[in-house]
Amino acid sequence: MLSKSLVIFIGIGVIAGLAFGVYLIDFKNTSHLVFVEGPSVSVVTEKSDFKKGEEIKIRIVNSGTVPLVFPDSSFGLRITGLSGILMYTPVSAQVISNLEPGDEVEFSWDQIKNDGDTALEGLYKISTKGVYEQDNTVEKSITITIWK
Incomplete structure (x- = not known):
């Protein structure tokens, strides 16, 4: 007993x-896609763990009720290491981009960094930052893992 x-x-x-x-x-x-009243932006991927070399689809969604403005055609998308070192930003034109409430844009990353090297295994932060009403900013980030 x-x-x-x-x-x-x-x-x-x-x-x-x-x-x-x-x-x-x-x-x-x-899938932290929650629609709220006021300004909000969401970064969504289909999963959080990816195999090395696998294409990563990234959606940027205006999950608020206020239109958002972005400084270029990449909608403020940045992929960094957890230390903050920039790994990738899409090639973009210097045009102001708008995202109306409920609208979304999709990007894909083939795990090739801006310098042409392949991303190593590890944790990466995907973030975006937009502007609304009188230069107020709204930003969101998520963390993904690349495995061997």
Whole structure:
């Protein structure tokens, strides 16, 4: 027969493991597309973990109720390492781009950095920044992982 304290510790461990698992499922969910009142932008990928060399489709969505303005045709898209070093920005024209509420644009990244090298395994941050009403900014970023 098991002692009372062993049963209690096993029970606490099972409950803690379940709670932590639910938290991680929420944390790794990349479809954080929630429409809100006011200014909001969302960056969405189909998943958060990618194989090396796999094409990554990135959607930038105006998830608010205010039109957003971007300084170029890349809609402010930047891919950096977690240290902040710029890895990739799409080639863009210096034209002002607008994104109306509910509208979205899609980009794809073949994991080739701006310098022509292939991205290594690791964590990358995909971000965008837009402007609304009187030079106020709204930005959003997500983190993805590239595996071997």
